[in-house]
Amino acid sequence: MKLTKKAKAFLMSTMIIATLGSIVGCSSNNSDSTYNKVDSAKTEKLTSDNKKTLVIDVRSSDEYAKGHLVDAINIPFDDFKEKINELDGYKDQKIILICNTGNKSGKGAQILVDNGFKKVYNAEDGMDEFDYSTVTYTNVTGSEFENMIAKNKNAVIIDVRDAKDYEKSHIENSINIPIDDFESRFNELEEYKGKDILIYCSIGRRSAKAAGILENNGYTNVYNAVDGVTEYDFKLVK
Numbered sequence: 001m002k003l004t005k006k007a008k009a010f011l012m013s014t015m016i017i018a019t020l021g022s023i024v025g026c027s028s029n030n031s032d033s034t035y036n037k038v039d040s041a042k043t044e045k046l047t048s049d050n051k052k053t054l055v056i057d058v059r060s061s062d063e064y065a066k067g068h069l070v071d072a073i074n075i076p077f078d079d080f081k082e083k084i085n086e087l088d089g090y091k092d093q094k095i096i097l098i099c100n101t102g103n104k105s106g107k108g109a110q111i112l113v114d115n116g117f118k119k120v121y122n123a124e125d126g127m128d129e130f131d132y133s134t135v136t137y138t139n140v141t142g143s144e145f146e147n148m149i150a151k152n153k154n155a156v157i158i159d160v161r162d163a164k165d166y167e168k169s170h171i172e173n174s175i176n177i178p179i180d181d182f183e184s185r186f187n188e189l190e191e192y193k194g195k196d197i198l199i200y201c202s203i204g205r206r207s208a209k210a211a212g213i214l215e216n217n218g219y220t221n222v223y224n225a226v227d228g229v230t231e232y233d234f235k236l237v238k
Contacts, residue, residue: 035109038096040125044132046096047071051203053094054087054141054226058108059127067134068127069098070208071226073141077104084115086143091117098123137211137222142232145225148198155196156189160210161229169229169236171200179206186213193219200225200234 038046046053047069055072057064064074075083077099087095095117097105102124109122127134140148149155149171157174159166166176177185179201189197197219201207204226211224229236 033113035106035113035120035122037106037124038121040123040130040132042121043096043098043123043125043130046094046121051205051231053096054090055139056095056097056105056108057127058097058099058104063100063127065136065138067136068139069132070135070212071139071204072098073139073144073226075108077108080108080111084111086141087112087117089143092119094119094121096121096123099126100128101126102129135208135212135215137215137224139208139224139226142225142227142234145198145200145223145227145232146234148196148223152196155198156192158189158197158199158207158210160199160201160206165202167238169238171234172237174200177210179210182210182213186210186217189214189219194221196221196223198223198225200228202228202230204228204231 047055053071055069057068057072057074058077058080059068059074060076061074064072068074095112097108097112097120099105102122105126106122106124109120112120149157157171159170159174159176160179160182161170161176162178163176166174170176177188197214199207199210199222204224207224207228208226211222214222225232
């Protein structure tokens with residue numbers, strides 16, 4: 001059957017539209033990247049590996065101060081977009097975000113993905129929905145830790161690595177109390193109880209333990225570097 005010119009034109013335009021739709025659809029699928037959604041069990045597994053995972057709590061600073069995950073830093077959601085450049089060094093690292101319900105953390109996770117972060121996870125079981133183990137000392141990144149040292153000359157810096165590692169190199173003016181001795185020696189810091197106490201180690205694990213010991217003994221201005229000396233290029237002296 002022969003088609004009229006009008007029918008041929010209609011058929012051709014339909015084919016073009018279909019082809020363009022297919023191209024656009026493929027293009028959208030290729031660029032439509034998103035974050036990974038995880039439950040409480042996966043969240044706890046990811047956060048237990050602080051050497052490979054950066055944990056970001058996007059709740060308000062007041063909510064964070066009342067209790068947060070052991071290795072979580074705090075970037076309130078309202079400040080997230082303007083502070084995202086501070087996370088550039090973590091683009092190739094796993095990042096998990098958490099809030100109270102998974103809503104704001106999901107929005108923050110998408111912001112990271114849209115800015116080129118590849119390994120992004122959102123804790124869909126938020127702090128209000130699962131009984132996570134929490135702490136109240138403050139976690140900070142390596143860069144923020146250095147900024148605190150530079151701005152606060154009265155801060156007390158504690159290195160909880162082994163003595164042999166401390167002797168090789170350490171942050172200037174830091175005090176060495178190895179983590180194996182910390183439980184029996186933390187009372188040496190009694191005179192500094194009202195000052196900011198900044199703790200670091202190699203990967204942030206031992207320093208977190210020390211921060212917890214101080215927290216449990218009434219110290220309030222305690223800061224733990226989640227990035228240790230093997231992960232962040234601190235300025236060290238011998």
